[in-house]
Amino acid sequence: MYGRDPKGPLSILKSIWTGNTLLPLNMKGSVQSYLKKLKEMLEVATHKAKLTSDVQQGSYTKYYNRQKKHREFAPGDQVLVLIPDSTNKLYARWTGPVKVAKRVKPNSYYLQMAGGNLRLLHVNKIREYRARVQTVGVIYDIDD
Numbered sequence: 001m002y003g004r005d006p007k008g009p010l011s012i013l014k015s016i017w018t019g020n021t022l023l024p025l026n027m028k029g030s031v032q033s034y035l036k037k038l039k040e041m042l043e044v045a046t047h048k049a050k051l052t053s054d055v056q057q058g059s060y061t062k063y064y065n066r067q068k069k070h071r072e073f074a075p076g077d078q079v080l081v082l083i084p085d086s087t088n089k090l091y092a093r094w095t096g097p098v099k100v101a102k103r104v105k106p107n108s109y110y111l112q113m114a115g116g117n118l119r120l121l122h123v124n125k126i127r128e129y130r131a132r133v134q135t136v137g138v139i140y141d142i143d144d
Helices: 009-018 031-064
Strands: 078-083 093-105 108-112 118-122 126-128
Touching: 009 031
Parallel strands: none
Antiparallel strands: 078 093, 078 126, 093 108, 108 118
C-alpha cells in the first residue's frame, strides 16, 4: 500500500525476534508477556463468540420451526413424493402414491418407489396421500 509492503503485528514480531529491528525503548513489557496477554484475550473472545453463536443458533432454530408440523408415517402408508422434473426447483411435482418401507431416523424414510427400488427421503419431501373417494349417487324414480 502506498508503494511499500504493509507491516502487521506478526511481521513486526518476526523482525524483532530475528534481530532485524531493535525493540523500542518505551515498551511497557516483554514480548512474552504481550503474547501471553494476547492469548488470554483471544481465549476470552472465542468463549464469548461461542456463547453468542449458541444463542443465535437457538433463535434461528426457533424461528424456522415456529410453524412446522410434526409428520410421522408408518410402514405401509401411502405417500406422495416431491420429485424435481427439471433443474428449475419451481417445476417439481408431487408424484405417487408410493409405499413407506421403513423409518430410518425421526425425519427420514425409505420409500418403495414404482420401479421396486428403495429411496431414502427426508420428511420435507414426503406428503400424506389421500385417495379420492369416488361415490356414485343412485336416484330411484318412484312412481306415484
